[in-house]
Amino acid sequence: MTASADHALLLLADLGEASARAHTEATLVPAVSAALSRHLPLRRLDLRRGAAAPGAPEVRRGAGGETMAVFALRDAEGAVGCATMALGDGAALDVSPALLEAIGRLLAVALRQVQVLGRVAAIARRAQGEKRTLKEELDRVALPREVVAVGPAMRAIFQQMVPLVARQDTTVLVRGETGTGKEVIARRIHALSRRAERPFLAVNCGALPEGLVESALFGHERGAFTGAAARHLGLFERASGGTLLLDEVGELPRAAQAKLLRVLQEGEIERVGGEGAVRVSVRVIAATHRPLEAMVASGAFRDDLYYRLQVFPIIVPPLRERPEDLEPLTRVIVEKVAATFGRTPPRVSAESMARLRAHGWPGNVRELENVIERSMVMSTGDELILSAPLSAAPGATGRVTTYREAAQRCIEEALRAAGGKIYGEDGAAAALGLKPTTLQSKMRKLGIRKGGEKG
Numbered sequence: 001m002t003a004s005a006d007h008a009l010l011l012l013a014d015l016g017e018a019s020a021r022a023h024t025e026a027t028l029v030p031a032v033s034a035a036l037s038r039h040l041p042l043r044r045l046d047l048r049r050g051a052a053a054p055g056a057p058e059v060r061r062g063a064g065g066e067t068m069a070v071f072a073l074r075d076a077e078g079a080v081g082c083a084t085m086a087l088g089d090g091a092a093l094d095v096s097p098a099l100l101e102a103i104g105r106l107l108a109v110a111l112r113q114v115q116v117l118g119r120v121a122a123i124a125r126r127a128q129g130e131k132r133t134l135k136e137e138l139d140r141v142a143l144p145r146e147v148v149a150v151g152p153a154m155r156a157i158f159q160q161m162v163p164l165v166a167r168q169d170t171t172v173l174v175r176g177e178t179g180t181g182k183e184v185i186a187r188r189i190h191a192l193s194r195r196a197e198r199p200f201l202a203v204n205c206g207a208l209p210e211g212l213v214e215s216a217l218f219g220h221e222r223g224a225f226t227g228a229a230a231r232h233l234g235l236f237e238r239a240s241g242g243t244l245l246l247d248e249v250g251e252l253p254r255a256a257q258a259k260l261l262r263v264l265q266e267g268e269i270e271r272v273g274g275e276g277a278v279r280v281s282v283r284v285i286a287a288t289h290r291p292l293e294a295m296v297a298s299g300a301f302r303d304d305l306y307y308r309l310q311v312f313p314i315i316v317p318p319l320r321e322r323p324e325d326l327e328p329l330t331r332v333i334v335e336k337v338a339a340t341f342g343r344t345p346p347r348v349s350a351e352s353m354a355r356l357r358a359h360g361w362p363g364n365v366r367e368l369e370n371v372i373e374r375s376m377v378m379s380t381g382d383e384l385i386l387s388a389p390l391s392a393a394p395g396a397t398g399r400v401t402t403y404r405e406a407a408q409r410c411i412e413e414a415l416r417a418a419g420g421k422i423y424g425e426d427g428a429a430a431a432l433g434l435k436p437t438t439l440q441s442k443m444r445k446l447g448i449r450k451g452g453e454k455g
């Protein structure tokens, strides 16, 4: 008995439909097995990609009375593999070589199709993965909303230099006037570095009392000096694995400079009163607004340390040299201050912006923050009324909030103007209207050294 033409057509139609629905090899075999079972006493179906098949379909009796039909999976493009069907009793009579060949063609097409679909799915998965990685990378390097870098100089710093240097452990020297955003840059480098999960610590070297500089940075052992009641870990050890910002690095006394050089070169510190070296892994970012070259020339700053720090300098331009940043900075700061006041951000009129543009900003972004904060306190409506004058005092950085800071700044400026000289008619004491000894005592209390060296 031969399968009727109708029966064969129905079988092939069912098989074609079932295979078209399968998208993976794993779902193809059960789907086509189910379709075949509706027309034949199918016990097992085995599809083997790449396996050699007989030239013409073979039908033979297998062990246990089964009928085994072995035929090639071949389509217009060539051979794909081999199929074996185990059929129940008497089926042999129902499967003609022509029907087996037709089944073999349909299955070959189906196998090629799931193979292509598999490849497409893999490509899509990879593309998805790449898109995610790319997006993660973009998110990672994208600036947080509150950091403004619109002008070309700041864009180059935040989009090119910072991501580049963040990947390595290089020492970075950030130079720029006070309040330009040196610490913002240092934090960004840390955030994009492999140390991001470890601490970021910042210290203003100029604010450390001279006698305590080394202990603050490198720590001390118990009993290292009077008052050292217990072992104290310095900033280098506390920043372990992370980043340490040494702000106003030019203010470090020479002895501390030598120790800093050792950390940078050998990755080792020695606690004050300690006997051995302690290994530390800390990325150092130094910052300064001082002309380090002049300090090297005068001997106040070690030249070897200077060259070690200069490996990757980042120069931050003052706010007056990046007018493109002023308006977005104003907007961001107005929003930030409004949020802390729990208010809706007021509007900044064109006239106010013009006034802000005309200002010189000696205290840079910090001064702008201060001006906006002060103006916000005074303007209660929905428009920002700028304080007049803009800054509390010409040249003020806008950050001076305590007597200590004001006094420090005042003395530092007088010392700078007098070239570090305290005594004499052209000395800082005379300029401040103080007795030299009074000035010296104030300097000691405030931790100020003359001209950044030992005072």
Ligand SMILES: Nc1ncnc2c1ncn2[C@@H]1O[C@H](COP(=O)(O)OP(=O)(O)OP(=O)(O)O)[C@@H](O)[C@H]1O
Pocket: 146, 147, 148, 149, 176, 177, 178, 179, 180, 181, 182, 183, 184, 185, 247, 287, 289, 329, 332, 365, 366, 369
């Ligand atoms: N690009 C910027 N976008 C937004 N805010 C900024 C930006 N630059 C600086 N600021 C803000 O200005 C203030 C001063 O910045 P920062 O402390 O980084 O300056 P600095 O150069 O380190 O100052 P100093 O020389 O006094 O140490 C901070 O409150 C900071 O958030």
